[in-house]
Amino acid sequence: MSKYIIQPRENGLESVAGFFCDAVNVGMRPNTDQGDVAFIRSEVPCDIAAVFTTNRFQAAPIKHFQRYGDDFQTDFVLINAKNANAMTGQKGIEDIDTILSTLQNKLPVTNPVMSSTGVIGYRLPVDKIVTAFDRLDFNACNSDKAARAIMTTDSFKKELAYRVKLPDGSHFNIAAICKGAGMINPAMATMLCFIVTDADIPKADMKSLLHEGTEHSFNRISVDGDTSTNDTVMLLANKQSGVYNKEAFSKVLNTMMFELAMMILRDGEGANKVVAFEVKGAKSNEEARIAATALSNSLLVKTALFGEDPNWGRIASTIGASGVTCDDTTLTIHYDDLLIYSNEYRELDTAREEEAYKIMKQERFTVTCDLGLGEGNYTTYGCDLSYEYVKINAEYRT
Numbered sequence: 070m071s072k073y074i075i076q077p078r079e080n081g082l083e084s085v086a087g088f089f090c091d092a093v094n095v096g097m098r099p100n101t102d103q104g105d106v107a108f109i110r111s112e113v114p115c116d117i118a119a120v121f122t123t124n125r126f127q128a129a130p131i132k133h134f135q136r137y138g139d140d141f142q143t144d145f146v147l148i149n150a151k152n153a154n155a156m157t158g159q160k161g162i163e164d165i166d167t168i169l170s171t172l173q174n175k176l177p178v179t180n181p182v183m184s185s186t187g188v189i190g191y192r193l194p195v196d197k198i199v200t201a202f203d204r205l206d207f208n209a210c211n212s213d214k215a216a217r218a219i220m221t222t223d224s225f226k227k228e229l230a231y232r233v234k235l236p237d238g239s240h241f242n243i244a245a246i247c248k249g250a251g252m253i254n255p256a257m258a259t260m261l262c263f264i265v266t267d268a269d270i271p272k273a274d275m276k277s278l279l280h281e282g283t284e285h286s287f288n289r290i291s292v293d294g295d296t297s298t299n300d301t302v303m304l305l306a307n308k309q310s311g312v313y314n315k316e317a318f319s320k321v322l323n324t325m326m327f328e329l330a331m332m333i334l335r336d337g338e339g340a341n342k343v344v345a346f347e348v349k350g351a352k353s354n355e356e357a358r359i360a361a362t363a364l365s366n367s368l369l370v371k372t373a374l375f376g377e378d379p380n381w382g383r384i385a386s387t388i389g390a391s392g393v394t395c396d397d398t399t400l401t402i403h404y405d406d407l408l409i410y411s412n413e414y415r416e417l418d419t420a421r422e423e424e425a426y427k428i429m430k431q432e433r434f435t436v437t438c439d440l441g442l443g444e445g446n447y448t449t450y451g452c453d454l455s456y457e458y459v460k461i462n463a464e465y466r467t
């Protein structure tokens with residue numbers, strides 16, 4: 070019998086007691102049926118852990134968050150879409166202070182934080198955003214509205230929830246909303262993710278497990294190889310259940326974050342395919358990571374995926390260009406279980422090429438590259454690059 074049972078739940082953030090969420094439209098998004106300002110609130114202060122972008126130009130909300138120090142608690146996260154509040158200097162941070170001070174005059178909140186997504190280089194429309202505080206229902210719990218409000222070029226909302234039952238009959242809950250479809254690069258990835266739980270998890274475990282989960286999910290995906298200024302993953306724990314099991318929590322957190330990462334790839338701007346790039350047999354895990362990351366980022370590989378062209382030359386040349394130790398006599402390349410390249414089979418015969426075409430027409434498959442030189446291994450995940458991606462990003466500000 071399993072030590073614990075993980076059960077999917079409906080309704081996202083609504084599945085975790087003690088948390089509230091809602092969203093309204095204040096005029097930043099032209100579609101007034103969809104919110105552009107959302108919040109997540111806890112009825113008690115939460116421990117919080119966060120992972121942020123590796124981009125050196127971190128946005129104002131991240132800099133504002135970091136002013137609190139390492140061990141603060143919060144009970145309120147404010148999120149806006151359409152404006153990243155990035156590259157806005159000290160004024161961008163001061164705008165956050167103004168917005169959150171206005172909030173605190175309306176509602177007694179502890180150390181509120183803010184997160185933003187959208188266009189870089191413009192200050193927040195403070196006058197618009199603060200009007201949300203007279204319209205938001207701070208006692209509501211509408212995960213659907215909050216998940217949709219944080220979307221930018223996303224084509225669908227991203228939310229998940231789970232209940233974990235332990236052998237003694239006790240349980241805890243965990244849920245998340247997430248956004249991301251473009252500017253996705255495995256360097257923390259480019260997205261916003263807000264995870265809430267009622268598990269009685271120690272702060273030290275929050276930090277370590279969030280970093281571990283990020284490494285195996287958001288850090289391994291690529292839509293276009295670009296890293297945003299606003300990447301944020303937050304984990305908030307109100308500990309209301311009084312229940313915790315580290316093994317079970319690690320498992321459900323990793324499962325949730327990986328599934329959210331795959332949702333981002335499936336929603337990659339104009340994408341039609343999700344492909345795993347497994348590199349093994351490398352001299353080290355680090356060399357495997359470098360090669361796998363190069364494959365998931367390569368524009369030539371991505372366009373071959375879109376064209377469903379089993380051109381293994383693009384795979385091989387990308388590995389060679391990545392700078393890792395490699396040898397064309399020991400390299401093998403497989404698409405799923407089909408051998409595409411080896412020292413013995415350097416050219417695709419008609420039969421294998423036909424099988425390769427069939428594999429590449431699938432929505433999901435795996436490209437496995439065995440360098441044949443060591444024990445290092447690493448897997449990244451990417452998608453194809455289509456005409457639609459160019460159209461979306463050429464018109465992003467319009």
